[in-house]
Amino acid sequence: MTVISNPDAPTASAGLDLDTLTMTLEAIRDYVSHALPDDRLLELDHDDVCPLDVVRGMCSDELGIQLLFIPEEYGGMGGNTLDVYRVCEQMARLDVGVATSVLATFLGSDPIFVGATPEQRREWLTEIAERGILYAYGATEPEAGSDLAALRTTAKPVMTDGHVSGYQLSGRKQWISNGGIADKYTILASAPGGPSWFVLERGTEGFTQNRPEDKHGIRLSNTAALFLDDALVPAGNLVGGVEGQGLIQAQKVFGYTRLMVAAFGLGGGWSALDRAISYSATRIQGGAPLSHKQGFTHKLIVPHAVRLEAARAVIEAVAARIDAGEGADGALNTEGAIAKYTATEAGNLAADAAIQAHGGYGYTREYLVEKIKRDVRITTIYEGTSEIMEMTIARDRWQQHLKSAGRYYPERAAGLRALHAGHPDVGAATAAVACEALTGVLEACRIGRLTRNQHVLLRLGELIAVAEVAGWFAERAATALEGNLPEKADHRFDATTLAAMSRVFARDAAHKVACDGLRLVTGASNPGTMPPDIDLGLDAARAAQAGLIADMDRIADALYGRAGAG
Ligand SMILES: Cc1cc2nc3c(=O)[nH]c(=O)nc-3n(C[C@H](O)[C@H](O)[C@H](O)COP(=O)(O)OP(=O)(O)OC[C@H]3O[C@@H](n4cnc5c(N)ncnc54)[C@H](O)[C@@H]3O)c2cc1C
Numbered sequence: 001m002t003v004i005s006n007p008d009a010p011t012a013s014a015g016l017d018l019d020t021l022t023m024t025l026e027a028i029r030d031y032v033s034h035a036l037p038d039d040r041l042l043e044l045d046h047d048d049v050c051p052l053d054v055v056r057g058m059c060s061d062e063l064g065i066q067l068l069f070i071p072e073e074y075g076g077m078g079g080n081t082l083d084v085y086r087v088c089e090q091m092a093r094l095d096v097g098v099a100t101s102v103l104a105t106f107l108g109s110d111p112i113f114v115g116a117t118p119e120q121r122r123e124w125l126t127e128i129a130e131r132g133i134l135y136a137y138g139a140t141e142p143e144a145g146s147d148l149a150a151l152r153t154t155a156k157p158v159m160t161d162g163h164v165s166g167y168q169l170s171g172r173k174q175w176i177s178n179g180g181i182a183d184k185y186t187i188l189a190s191a192p193g194g195p196s197w198f199v200l201e202r203g204t205e206g207f208t209q210n211r212p213e214d215k216h217g218i219r220l221s222n223t224a225a226l227f228l229d230d231a232l233v234p235a236g237n238l239v240g241g242v243e244g245q246g247l248i249q250a251q252k253v254f255g256y257t258r259l260m261v262a263a264f265g266l267g268g269g270w271s272a273l274d275r276a277i278s279y280s281a282t283r284i285q286g287g288a289p290l291s292h293k294q295g296f297t298h299k300l301i302v303p304h305a306v307r308l309e310a311a312r313a314v315i316e317a318v319a320a321r322i323d324a325g326e327g328a329d330g331a332l333n334t335e336g337a338i339a340k341y342t343a344t345e346a347g348n349l350a351a352d353a354a355i356q357a358h359g360g361y362g363y364t365r366e367y368l369v370e371k372i373k374r375d376v377r378i379t380t381i382y383e384g385t386s387e388i389m390e391m392t393i394a395r396d397r398w399q400q401h402l403k404s405a406g407r408y409y410p411e412r413a414a415g416l417r418a419l420h421a422g423h424p425d426v427g428a429a430t431a432a433v434a435c436e437a438l439t440g441v442l443e444a445c446r447i448g449r450l451t452r453n454q455h456v457l458l459r460l461g462e463l464i465a466v467a468e469v470a471g472w473f474a475e476r477a478a479t480a481l482e483g484n485l486p487e488k489a490d491h492r493f494d495a496t497t498l499a500a501m502s503r504v505f506a507r508d509a510a511h512k513v514a515c516d517g518l519r520l521v522t523g524a525s526n527p528g529t530m531p532p533d534i535d536l537g538l539d540a541a542r543a544a545q546a547g548l549i550a551d552m553d554r555i556a557d558a559l560y561g562r563a564g565a566g
Pocket of ligand 1: 136378
């Protein structure tokens with residue numbers, strides 16, 4: 001899903017102005033709520049049908065979402081990464097399946113955006129802007145999912161007069177969003193020069209699509225297998241005109257595309273949680289609304305609001321960096337992975353808690369949280385599973401730890417302590433505790449050579465993510481206190497509520513890194529081999545918990561609009 005601001009472009013991207021973004025978010029909400037009221041959503045979900053009229057309406061002159069994603073030079077409006085995240089979150093709030101169908105076009109055009117020749121870009125991207133055609137992104141195969149390098153689809157050159165005039169594509173693609181409804185497809189196939197992207201038109205001889213999959217969730221999105229049997233594409237449809245660039249091109253945009261799926265996790269999670277908040281404000285049990293029961297709010301509502309807003313802090317920070325031109329050549333892929341991992345896991349947990357918060361009603365279809373939970377579940381799987389995210393995060397930061405001789409996280413902690421000096425209320429010192437504890441865990445792993453265990457490596461990915469997110473959240477809360485959040489950022493919560501949320505998240509992070517880290521290191525070490533002088537941060541993490549319940553009370557008050565918030 002790309003195309004808005006080219007992640008490869010070194011220049012800063014301002015994107016839409018605030019009024020245009022606000023109008024767009026409202027237009028999406030009005031259009032989708034009108035076209036897909038709750039009873040129609042439930043009916044389509046039950047019948048497993050993609051509302052093609054709505055998807056086409058959104059991607060054509062009727063709503064014109066596609067224009068946001070296309071740069072102005074190709075007839076679009078040139079939204080930037082921040083704009084696209086806001087739009088993705090809004091669409092996912094309404095329906096993650098429809099959001100997937102709309103965004104599949106932009107995922108499908110990613111290879112074009114980063115890899116095509118200027119002429120190809122002009123032709124194919126202009127066509128999306130002007131005609132609103134739908135794309136699908138054909139990478140996954142039955143035997144090649146997380147490991148795309150294992151792909152088996154082939155592209156055999158066809159020679160005419162001594163020149164390559166075309167390619168015959170043969171193989172099978174699996175789980176392709178818009179697979180049964182797209183007008184054009186970008187297909188990853190193995191050419192003699194290596195994996196390469198090809199643009200393939202619907203209706204090409206030898207190219208067929210299977211019936212839609214009968215899925216757990218996002219049943220309003222069409223997902224289908226593709227069959228390629230010597231399907232012929234002209235040589236000009238080799239993206240970029242050079243074979244062997246396919247995997248590099250796919251890698252280049254991950255920082256960006258994963259941010260968009262992160263926004264889906266955020267939108268789906270908040271959609272479910274907001275329903276739980278409304279429900280619990282009026283549901284009387286034990287003589288009072290559930291919203292007044294601390295045991296209810298502090299388990300099922302507050303921690304999820306905190307996690308979702310922590311994820312937002314990462315998404316907005318990474319979006320700003322991409323828009324400042326930092327994302328070239330996949331430079332922010334790890335940050336994109338942290339955003340996706342945090343937001344989609346948070347969205348999934350929030351939707352599950354929303355079912356619990358509705359009691360028996362949550363377990364039926366009428367209140368929609370059951371559907372949202374099934375829908376948002378996909379976000380931890382597609383565009384890189386959570387486990388692949390953990391691996392991506394851990395490998396990169398493990399290298400940073402080694403290359404910096406253990407200084408990577410102490411430096412981050414020092415920065416957070418400096419932030420704490422100016423803003424003592426945003427949880428920065430506790431986020432620093434998490435980074436310091438993480439340093440101890442990484443050092444213990446280095447000395448004991450514990451990352452030989454893949455389990456240890458992947459769990460480190462989780463600890464790294466939570467520690468880094470705590471830092472980002474503290475920074476966002478401090479920026480909010482200064483009144484300096486970008487005007488196009490989300491402004492739902494005031495600065496003091498964000499500060500309380502950040503403190504709660506930082507406490508969780510410090511506790512998790514110290515406790516899980518200790519368990520991991522002890523569990524993987526040979527008995528008696530753990531160096532006694534490594535501080536895994538348990539004492540500091542314990543001390544940082546002071547004030548936790550009072551902060552959760554404040555957040556609950558803010559979520560329910562009660563006096564006492566702030
Ligand atoms: C509804 C839906 C829509 C989709 N849309 C698209 C699309 O439009 N285009 C497209 O190309 N693809 C699409 N996909 C495919 C999706 O990206 C893949 O399903 C996903 O990347 C995982 O691949 P896989 O299903 O082969 O699982 P696998 O890679 O087989 O993974 C299975 C499990 O093993 C874990 N695992 C995998 N490798 C490792 C490892 N090395 N170490 C430890 N654990 C590992 C995974 O985390 C997962 O839990 C879609 C999938 C679905 C379900």
